[in-house]
Amino acid sequence: MEAGEVMVSLLILLPLGGSALLLAFGRRLGEPAAGVLGTLTVGAAFVLAAVAGGDFLAGGAHATHIPWFDWLAPLGVRAGLLWDPLSALMALVVTGVGALIHLYSIGYMKADPGFGRFFAYMNLFVASMLILVLADGFALLFVGWELVGLCSYLLISFWFEKPVAAAAGKKAFVVNRVGDAGFLVALMLVFAAFGSLSYEEVLGRAAGELSTGMATAITLLLLMGAAGKSAQFPLYVWLPDAMEGPTPVSALIHAATMVTAGVFMVARTGVLFDLAPVSAAVVAAVGIGTALYAASIAVAQYDIKRVLAYSTISQLGYMFAGVGAGAYVAGMFHLTTHAFFKALLFLGAGAVIHALAGEQDLRRMGGLWRRLPVTTVTMVVAWLAISGIPPLAGFWSKDEILATLFARGGAWRAVWAVGLLTALLTAFYMSRLIFLALFGERRWAEGAHPHEAPKVMTVALGALAVLALAGGVVNTPWRPGLEHFLEPAFEGLDLAHLPSGATQWVLAALSVAAAAAGILLAAGAYLRARRPAEEGPTWELLRRGYGVDEAYARVFAAGGQAVARFTDEAVDQKGVDGLVNGLGVLVRTVGERLRPLQTGFVRQYGLGIVLGAVALLAWFLSRGGF
Amino acid sequence: MNGSLTFLSVAPEIALAAAVVLLLLVEVTFKPRAWAWAVVAGAGLAAGTALSAWQWVAHRGADTGTFWNGMIAVDGFAALAGLLVFPLAGLGLMSAWRLAASQGRRGAEFIALVLLAAAGAHLMAAAADFIMLFIGLEVFSLSLYVLAGFTRERVDADEASLKYFLLGAFASAVFLYGVALVFAATGSTTFYGDGGIADYLAGTVIFRPGVLLAGLALLLVGLAFKVSAAPFHVWAPDVYQGAPGGVTGFLAAAAKVAGFAALARVLTAVLGARADDWVPAVAVLAAASVVVGTLLAIVQDDVKRLLAYSSVAHAGFILTALVAGRGGVGDMWFYLATYAVQVLGAFTVAAAVSGDRAGRSPLAHWAGLGRRAPWLAAAMTLMLLAMAGIPLTAGFAGKVAVFRAAIDAGYLWLVIVAVLATVAGLFFYLRVIVAMYLASPEEGASLPASPAVGWGARFVLAVAAAATLVFGIAPWPLLEVLRDALPL
């Protein structure tokens, strides 16, 4: 193994080892050593990723396959890693944002009885996410996929003594299972079609061997898995509830990294989506639909973290629309900038919640900017970034997606229009959040003493704010650095491109105008002394998320429980259990019958041996006589 | 024949024997502390391992041969047996160290017996002549008989030892009878070379093979007894349960390794020409062992007895590899090596839980172990899961390997039986795990003193756990290597 390959392998092993250490000794290490260890392993992994990824920046470096070992050889499954610009970018985002959030958590999780356990899970999550993004085949991808799901479950229900948190963890798990079922079937189809699960084989041979029908089937099923993990319609319902977990978890897993796995997966298997234009269109439609839908719900939420959760769903919708339209670079670009500003928003929200001793309701905040200067400055940066105000990071990536959609022409223009409307809504609900939480008159309870977060937290906030502010420079229309960086990963794909010349300027101006309109509308409504009433049937419908959650509860949960009860009582208890128990009883009975043979008397044992010998002799002599 | 190589062919045995002689002389001369025993024994085992490693490097694949007038074979098979048996004996000594050290001046004898057993086991694998095989078998077995009753303070340990001895002697006699009949049929006791048994069987059409076949049957009985395959397993539960806890692990592991090494060479290399006769018989023995072992393990309430019956089932799984003949030998080695480590680990935990000298280990001793001794419970859980064949443990990889070998050989029915038994087997392995984690000790139940684990035992458990996981996650490199460990 070369030095580079060792580095990439270490990338996973570092947080994994950290997790193992923390699981074993986390309690003994105590505060803040456990947190420092967790942060250092992830930070070291980031440094490694940066060093190993440097070659791609210089250009000319090729993707390397790093074989580990033959894992399930008969299935053509090799455990190995793929180090190319795409996985390098993901690894950088995961470890970079991950390290900052780990750092922040040292302050946020202070005095929590599960301090060590928290960092053990967080490290495990980073390792799992790295397995997911670095995998060199569908099999290992699936391993990572399931591992991050497990970590997500563990961390959502981290405060498992709260029934709501435990229930939210369960919900996330069950909803993800629905998506994973589709994902698994997709993998089976892939194996049936290619006889292998490695990227090299599958993606390399797909163009020549895969029929359009099969490609469509595979990609739609893949989309099902992606929709579950990335919280797209109709499998988004778990994400708002997932906010029951500690805020750094929401920032890292349910905003910056894990939920983007679906986007990453679509980009990684772009070859297959290229072969199935129908699926690609479905991806884009689901994406843009979810974007608008979730943004409209975000407008009417009171819980600061729920606003951000719906905002995450909406922004993921943008990314799906982008990759669905073939704008893989734009999608990945938005994934990256979103990781910066959304993590920042969550951490800022965490600082606010921290300052108000656990208060999450926007109606009981306001006027905090005097007390929380650092948090306010960083939150404002993130707010402008997500709203799409130039020159912050969010503007460049969102505008690139919108412009690409427009440039494809035809029905895609409609998608662009919806995206523009969503941009306006986004600016509106984010401004509402900022104005209600940080500005305006104070509405928090008497006796609360809001205070700025400790240094470890504000340092992380500052670092992320810099990234959200300037992260856009990596890919501007004049210097498309990221596009060149990622190009080798999408070689041979039908990439969508930006429009040229004046169109580009007009589009940019339009999207800035939409953002500005959203902000001004919100300012008009919420910066005045008399806030709008926020009531009426439409408002109520939005606040309840169109009642989809209740409907799911009625139809699927209740229906599912009915089915489960039926299966339990009729099929399982009578049928399967009866069979299994019957077999068990039978086996036990036979065992009991055999038992008396073991008398303990040597003479009877000797007899047994003789009888066995006679039986063997009889067999052998039946094969030929004297 | 090269004279120096002649002695090198038995160098591992010489090293072990020299260590035994030295150990006993030092013991009566200086009456040293226990660590001096460890030094001598460790040096002997290290020398044996190193010599086997040298043989492996020099003689696997090509450049093999027989020495001492065809008495000793030097090949990858014998070398690998050494590489397995000698470290296993070292681990066995570490596992039993507290027991040995508690025996006062007799501790040296204990260690000497373990070394002799290891030498005998290697001789069984390296023998190229039935007479030499028999000598190895006896050196090995006699050592184990004594070890089984070494503490001489419990009647059931004495009983176990005597039972083992009587039945073992009986089986040896049957084996010897088989050797005599094979000699009568082929005119030789030597395996290889001109006029050897393999040569004779390959070159001669035997019109009335009754004598040969009867001999084959009796050979099979004798060796099946050693590996405790059903229906020749009856001694195993009583002996495993009666013998002092510290030594049972070595007893169980070494008996399997030595017995299967002899069985594999005799069947695949010597009687390979007669495969059509013995393969069906081995398949039936395998199926019987798997079924009987599993069924009887389910009804046990004593963990050591349970492990004993499970070892009968495992003998069946290993026999499953042998129905593939020479092609299954590598898979057999893999299963054998990983299982030997697992069973040693499991009995090491049992010795810690119920005591080094104790025989019985009822499930009640294990209740709540997960809280009382979490590391021990975790190690035991891993060993049990591996024996049950849960994926990502070496046990799973081993089962896949032997099943594939049997399927390739056309024995699908045997694999189906074995898979069903594996599923049923989960029940009793999980029972122990449930007892460790979910049951609480009964009120007023007299538990043995809190589990005490020496450093030796800890090391054994660490090695066993590491091996189980490493070869469970990445079994292929080892499997590839073991494909070369074939008899001449």
Add this chain to the structure above:
Amino acid sequence: MPQTDLSAYLPIALMFVLVVGFSVVSLFLARLVAPRHPTPEKVEPYECGIVPLQEPVQRFPVKFYLVAMLYVIFDIEIVFLFAWAASFDDLGWYGLAAVGLFTFLLIETLVYVWRRGALDWNLPRRRRYQRAGAAAGDAERTAA
């Protein structure tokens, strides 16, 4: 030569028949032919003409076995030594070394059991040996 042609084993078979025949015949013939006039004295076990004091079957110290075993071992050694001595000239130095090693091993064993007190019929001295070590649980059960 083998299996088809079992005639080589004919002498053994004859010997076998002879042995069985002789023992059966002599047992039954004696019973048939011998005169029987049992008297109390005649049914007594014979012990050099002395009236037996106790039941003849009784347990006696295991040490006898040990000595007997050592005797047998060295007896067998003589057999080997004889064979070697008879062909001393042919075997040469190699033979001398081999027999030397063989003898050394036996003597070493003797030294060991001797030092361990196996030949000591005097119990206290054996105990002293065992106490010399850290004899924690050496529950030696000897038939005293």
